[in-house]
Structures are given as C-alpha cells and as structure tokens.
Amino acid sequence: MNGEIRPIIVRNADTLLYILREKLGLTGAKPGCLNGDCGACTIHVDGAPMKSCLMLAVEAEGCTITTVEGLNYTALQAQFVDKFAFQCGYCTPGFIMNADALIAKHPDAEDKVITEWLDSNICRCTGYKEIEEAVKTAMAIARSASNASQSL
Template identity: 65%
Template sequence: MSGTVRGEAELRVNGKRHNVTIRSADTLLRVLREQLGLTGAKAGCENGDCGACTVIVDGAPVKSCLMLAVEGQESTITTIEGLGGDTPIQKAFLEKFAFQCGFCTPGFIMVCHALAHHSPQADEEVIQEWLQSNICRCTSYAEIQAAVRSVIPPRE
C-alpha cells in the first residue's frame, strides 16, 4: 500500500522484549499473531464484543483487537502463552471442564487470571461483571463460574 507508514517498535510481551515493524493502524492482536507467532489470542469478532483476543496489559485485561500495537510500547503485555500453563485458573478450567471447543478459552482464562489478581475476594456481582466481557457460544457459563469460584472462594 502506498502511503502506509511503517515504523519500528519495541513490545514487552511475556517477559521478553520484541522489536517489531508496525503500521500506525496495526492492532496488538495482529502483531501478536502475525509477527510474534503468539496465536493464543484469537481473532473472533475483531470489534471488541467477544473477548477471544483478551490479553493482559499492565495487569488489566484488554481486548487486543481494539488496542493499537503502538499503544503497547511502554506496557507489559501478557498473553495466554506467557502464563505457562500452570496457573491456578488454568488448572481450574481443566478440573471444572470449563471449555468445550476451546476457541474462547484463552480469552476467558486471561480475564479470570486478571480478576483473581485484581479482586481475590470478589463477590458474585464482581465476577459476573468481569465475565460479561467475554462470550462463549458452546458451553454453559456454569463451568466457567465454577472454575473462577474454585480460585476465588465465596466470602463468608
């Protein structure tokens, strides 16, 4: 494309620094998948509705299809690959069968992981609010809620 401005950027992803070449309009999702080979964040709706592309940026869940890659230059970005497969919420998703086809699972895990760190004493209302950011089309949310509840026990 003529007139497309490309530039070098440095992104800190999963504890490593990566030099990437980006256009000003490139989303973080596209750079993660196409340049860094991190395909855990899924390209679902690509308009911020489904949450399949959720990553953690500076401790908060972010829909990477809505964030420009250039905005991530001074941030710490964690993808599902960066969790390493052994976090409490990942184990809970397996134990509670909180997945079916698996397409939405990385996004849900990232939201739930951030929730557990942000609000380890979350009540049902807070959990429901956080889970509303993601959509699953093939499993019931009961298993996902059970996984979250096993990591964030109810308040007494």
C-alpha cells in the same frame, strides 16, 4: 512481551491482535468479532485485561504485555481443565486472561463481581456455570496460598 523484550516494527494501522498472531506467533489471543464484543482476544496490558483487537500495536510501546502463553499453566488454567470449563476452546484463552486479572484485582470477589467481569467474554458452545466454578475454585486456591505464605 510475556517477560521478554520483543522489539518489532509495526505499521500505524496494525492492531495488537494482528501483531501478536502474525508477527510474534502468539496465537492464544483469538480473532472473533474483531470489534471488542466477544473477548476472545483478551490479553493483559500492564496487568489490566484488554481486548487486543481494539488496541493499536503502537499504543503498546513501553507496556508490559502478557498473553495466555505467558501464564505458564496457572491454577486458573488447571481449574478450567478440571471443571470442564470449555467445549471447543476458542474463547477459553480470553476467559482465562480476563479471570486472571479479576483474581489479581479482586481476590475475594463475590458472585456479582465475577459475573460482571465474565460478561465481557462470550462463549457460544457451553454454559457459564463451569467457567464460574473454575474461577471461584482458582480464587480459593489463591487465597489459601496467600494465607499459607502469610503464616510463615
């Protein structure tokens, strides 16, 4: 869990979202719809975005789990702030986790791919333009950093 081994006893019926919030105190993943539609509870499971309300905690045994708390203020998070890509902020951690996985998997994603990935998250307060701008700028920063390290 976020780079640490966190042994915990869970019931067979406990969702990963419940365990994250109630047993581990990691409240970044938010309960929204609780049926996988909104994306507010998105985390990474073995590097892939997963809606934690849809996954039983027992299914996560042996997996590498990363929550928004485990990102440690990335360029993507900074761009969400710089581009005002939030209003109330409730959905923001889910968007950030989904976009972080997008950047890792498709660092040169075109607009269509970005839109497809962001479609799995819902924001009821603001438009998606600022969120898309934050993701695109973070992608450019990641590419620039990658190019700089390759030229060394």
